[in-house]
Amino acid sequence: MDELTGRVAVVTGAASGIGRAIAERCLDAGMRVALVDVELDSLTRTAHELDPAGSRTLTRQVDVRDPAQVEHLAAAVVAHFGAVHLLCNNAGVDAGGPFVDISDATWRWVMDVNFFGVVNGCRAFLPALRASGEGHIVNTASMAAVNAGMRTMAPYIGSKFAVLGVSENLAVELAESDPGIGVSVLLPGGVQTRMTDSERNRPADVPPSDDPLRQSVVDGIRSATARDGLDPSDVAVAVLDAVRDRSFYILTHREPALEAIAQRLEWMRTNAQPLPRVLR
Template sequence: MKELRDRVAVITGAASGIGLGLAERCAREGMRVVLADVEEEALRRAGAELEAAGARVLCVRTDVSRAKEVEELAKRTLSTFGAVHLVCNNAGVAAGGLAWEATSEDWDWVLGVNLWGVIHGVRTFVPLMLEQGSEGHVVNTASMAGLLPFHPSAPYQVSKYGVVALTEQLHGSLRMQGAKVGASVLCPGWVRTRILDAVRNRPGGPPPPPVEPPTPAQAAMNAFFRKEVEAGLSPAQVADQVISAVREQRLYVVTHPEMMGDVRSRMEALLAS
């Protein structure tokens, strides 16, 4: 999909971070933009800023872990703009830790947003896009954690591996059908977002602090993550890469190629098994 002007983009997790970067870039391309996010006040602010810059915007408060709310997002999009051409299933959260220590609530929340949110987006929007018969594209946000051999948060890594697999399957299925709709999976490394503060939107509020203080190793890892996120790419830089991938019909969008050495090591170990 090379021509974006006057097309309609739907972006989840659009009130901040990569989602907001995508919304701003789509608006600059002359697209009509639908912003969806669970954080209502931030969503209103983001929409107002884009409108002040001259964009045509629709804001829909959406919990992507709930299929009915994603379906309502699609209905609102069609009733307002009449079509949808670009869908960025971008909403994401991070929580949990070791596979045997993460709580069932951690697993439910992270998989509900990161994986089921993308599944709901695909199941809801792709049939609409195919029925339109026009060019379109789906971008699903995974992570380098969906490609690497290890990430310290089991729920997060499982969810992101799932998004990679889902998008690969979607891409192949659309190509087999000769569809005019393409698919890309975004696998970002360190990006300046609020992903480490995602508990602000956790259902029921943040969990109580642990009884035991973090071990020195845990504290060091937390500090490392904070430092890397703060020094990461800007959401605008990531959005630039996504739009290029949409125009070029590229399946994989890897923002940090310097991290691919670990991916190569994983694949070499697999091939050698």
């Protein structure tokens, strides 16, 4: 989709971090934007900061885990803006621990937001994207989708592998059935956002991740990201470039991502130990 001016974008997880930056870039490009998040206060504040007049944005508090809420969202966006051209399924959370200690509720929360949130978005918005004749879907996975070596993160890694697989499959299917609709998958490494604080949205039935190993992993990610993480606006630039160019893989940390993929390929070829080195 090379012309973005006047088009309509939907961004989930838009109240913070990467989602907020994508929404801002979309507005800079002359788009109208539906900002979607489960956190109402941050969402309202974000919309006011990005579009003080409120003339080019729509805000909706939606839990992407719930297919009915996402269906209603799709109808509301079409009713408000008349069409949809770009869908960014970006909302995500992380929770985990040593494998046997991870509760069922924790697994379901992470899979429901990170994976089913993407499925719900694609399913609900595809009819409207088709009706627009031209469109694009960007699904946020993670470098964790090509680098499984981080301890205590099994639900997150599983969810992001699933997003990568479904996105690849969707791209193949739509290339045949709907060549006007492009697909991209975003695989960021460390980005300076509130991801390490994502338990702020933890449902009541999900226990806190207070295991010491888990805490040390999260603390390590937090300090590495604060030190070396990308600014979310750089990620957003890469996303809009990919939409314009119809690039499928968005590798914001290109060399480490390719190195992780090469390590996995070598592991597959040889079954040689040691296991792949952890890369961030």
